[in-house]
Amino acid sequence: MRYVSGHKARTRDRIVEQASYGLREKGAEGLSVPSLMKLAGLTHGGFYCHFDSRAALVAEAIAYAIDQTAEHWKQLTKGKTVRQRFDAIVADYLSERHRDNPKRGCPLPTLAADVGRSNLRTRRTFARKLEQMIQIIAELLPDESPEEARQIATGVIATMVGSVLLSRAVDSTAVSNGILDAGRKTADAMRGRRASCTS
Amino acid sequence: MRYVSGHKARTRDRIVEQASYGLREKGAEGLSVPSLMKLAGLTHGGFYCHFDSRAALVAEAIAYAIDQTAEHWKQLTKGKTVRQRFDAIVADYLSERHRDNPKRGCPLPTLAADVGRSNLRTRRTFARKLEQMIQIIAELLPDESPEEARQIATGVIATMVGSVLLSRAVDSTAVSNGILDAGRKTADAMRGRRASCTS
């Protein structure tokens, strides 16, 4: 059957979107092409009309998920002061809600380990997208020099990613919440470390 | 063939050890039972003399890898002052050597995401072992109250895990080293945050 113009592109977008949800939930090896296509409301054979291989789709879905997270951060910070913005992102990232919904959350805690074992192309895409996230945080640290801000932002992201990663892996809610708390404290201390020392 | 007493136990240990290396290198889904048994110098059929299922072995191999890391930390800190011990662990964890050798390194960056998707038993074991690692770091913060020390130690581990995780996922060595640097700065700031403010 022939479709209206733009139909194919919209189908492709839907596959990437559903893949980004499925992969964040089940990991890079946990989502098969047939089950993914079912999520997108199609049969598995059509997959190769849109992508060269499963690996190509995975790389694209991870990039999509990071973009979605960056977009979410921008939404979160709308109409806020610089200081409020930083707090809003940290609070959202280290919330129980984020921990309990990996499917719609940041792909770094769920998929970065798989990216580390992937081909160069995937890792290059990942690095570029990670750079964007660091930049968003760095811009919320206007009291620091650009290099300092970048470094603090990198540390804050690493802390948030590690905290969510570990908070999802433990069995007890109390321990898990404690990990999120510790991450929050660490991020706060990083942002304020100069301010609180000179005051 | 019948073997000397303790032979079976030593074979089992060898399987767990090799599994811990293979899993840290390839991820929880990346190592098949046949290829694992080949690493241990055996054929795949014998696997079920030692373990109920592949999942049971994975849980045990992760616990083994964390124990090995904790033991490594103890070796690192021998004959050092408390302050030197903290620095030694952070420097080792955030070294290029550790980043480039996931196979022999801490399993948290490579396997925690998989643990988060595992059964309760695996997550319980993981939580208990993580607790031990937190305790080792907390004991290196004698200037803090026990609760503060625990929280800082948790934050430091999350930061180190996140930093190594991200440093392995990017394609450029410069960016990767920058992530390790940022992790080091964050960990240092956490340890010294009270000290440097009151001085």
Next chain:
DNA sequence: TGTACATCAGTGAACGCGCGTTCACTGATGTAC
């Protein structure tokens, strides 16, 4: 001491299954005349 048997860690063929990928086909719609 010699012989028959029990033990059991490890072997390797076989199982059903789901995977990633290929490919001949479908059929609604656009285009040519």
Next chain:
DNA sequence: TGTACATCAGTGAACGCGCGTTCACTGATGTAC
């Protein structure tokens, strides 16, 4: 306006493959007599 044909996104059977797991078997050594 009507008819024949081209297009191409999507279908679903089929492929070879490696997976986790099972199981009848092996054979060196310990034990019973």
